[in-house]
Every structure is written in C-alpha cells, then in structure tokens.
Amino acid sequence: MASKVRKAIIPAAGLGTRFLPATKSVPKEMLPIVDRPSLLYIVEEAVRAGIEDIILIQGRQKTAIEDFFDVSYELEDKLERDGKTAMVENLRRIRSLANIISIRQKQPLGLGHAVLCGRPIVGDEPFAVLLGDEIMIAREDQETTTKTLTRHFESTGLSTVAMMEVPESEVSKYGIVEGEKNSDGTLRVRNVIEKPGKDQTKSRSALPGRYVFSGEIFQYLQDTKPGKNGEIQLTDAMTQLAHGSGLLASGFEARRYDAGDKLGFLQANIEMALEHPELASSLRQYLKGLAQKL
Secondary structure (H helix, E strand, O other): OOOOOOEEEEEEOOOOHHHOOHHHOOOHHHOEEOOEEHHHHHHHHHHHOOOOEEEEEEOOOOHHHHHHOOOOHHHHHHHHHOOOHHHHHHHHHHHOOOEEEEEEOOOOOOHHHHHHOOHHHHOOOOEEEEOOOEEEEOOOOOOOHHHHHHHHHHHHOOEEEEOEEOOHHHHHHOEEEEEEEOOOOOEEEEEEEEOOOOOOOOOOEEOOOEEEEOOOHHHHHHHOOOOHHHOOOHHHHHHHHHHOOOEEEEOOOOEEEEOOOHHHHHHHHHHHHOOOOOOHHHHHHHHHHHHHHO
C-alpha cells in the first residue's frame, strides 16, 4: 500500500493573457465562476480528496490569491455588525479548508519548472497537481477527479494522471498519452507527447490537468532540458517516469470546463449559475426567452 497523498501543487503563475485586460490587475485564478473565484473550486476538489497542504506556485502581482485565503478583519467585523453571520461563517470555512503555502516562481520557465518549485515543501512525498485553468465539478455522490487519481496511486503505488478522449481536431491543444489499456480501464502509459501535430500520434487520450505523482518525478524534472518555447515540459518528465517506475492514466466522472478559454469560462458560469439556488429559475427563464429571439 502506497503512502497517502496529502499535498497538492497548484501552478498559479501564468499571466492570463487570454483574458486581458481583465487580468492586468486581477489574477486569472480569481476570476469568478458565478460568485466564487475559479481557484476555490480547485482547492475544494483537492480537499475532498484528502489533501491537507496546498502549495500555490505564484508569480509577481498575485498577492490577491494569498489575501483571499487570509483573514479580512474589517470585512468580517462589518458583516458581524450587520448580522450577516452566514457570510462570516463561509469566509471562515474558506480560510480553514487547508494549509495554504505560497512559493514564488521567479522565472516563467514552464509547467515542469512550476511543479519543480514545489519540491522544497513536498520533499519525497507523493503529491497531486491541479491546473488552475481546469474546473472539474463532481456531484456529492461522485468521486472528484483528484480522488480517483489518489485512489489508484494508493492502491498501485504508480503515479496516475487523468485522461479524456478528444476529437482529432483538438489533439494539438493538449498533452497526449499513448499506451496499452489495462483490464480495469486504466492506461499503462508508455509515451507522453506535448501538443502533437496530427501526424505525430493516433491516440486521442488527452491530459486535462489533473495528476498524482510519486516524488520520483522531481528527479526527472531536475534533469529535463528545456523544450518548446525554452520551457521545461512536464510531459517530458512524465515520459521518463513511464519508462521508469511506471505511469497510469485514468478516466474520471466529473464535469470538466476549460476555464482558461473564454468560451469554456462562459460555459462554466452559465451551467454553474443554472444550479445556483438564487439564480437558477430566473436565468433559465432568461435563456429560454433569449433562445426564441435567436
């Protein structure tokens, strides 16, 4: 039985250029899905999987993220005096979700480098990686995607990553895994390709940004030479890991939104609003009326 996965790394150092000018002063991870920053959905997913320590890999001008998970004395005092105790309790719940640890990524050297920045905190322990652009919503009766991966890791001792099938036209947008199917539906990975061209692979199994690794991945990242755009690619280290102790890929049940894409971000807002108790009825009525005009 492998060690429990108690730590997670969330890379949050990107500039959010696809959402400029909004992200000039607001971290993209703090852009709201309805009334909650997208990062909160990711942190809650990790916590539901048993994660206790969350390491945020941040760049400059991202202090709003740290502030969000800290105490806001003035705000909480005002809410208390106004009798809005439910709001105060929600704020306190958020800051007590997990131990939030911030590390500065001083140079934008790629996802692999961002993960490597977490090594001083993670050490040799297994850990999860959750990308901030990906929102995965699991029902209360479903496993979160991170929980599915930690379960596989803890039962097999093998690093395990999430995979999903994509059409051929979208293969070049993702890291792609190649390998052989196991009897339990997982994939025994033998190769990982970063955003391949249409003739580079026949696989349609894409990486949607959820991973659980043993500490062994750090050594491969340390030895990985910069690849595309002069960045250290996580996918290169994953291939080395697959050839070493082994790497699995698993499907997942949760709904997934690409919140780093404008359309994906809007889809997440609309669908989550349709489940919001204060908005669902009015929004549904509005959308039906809008559809009749189109």
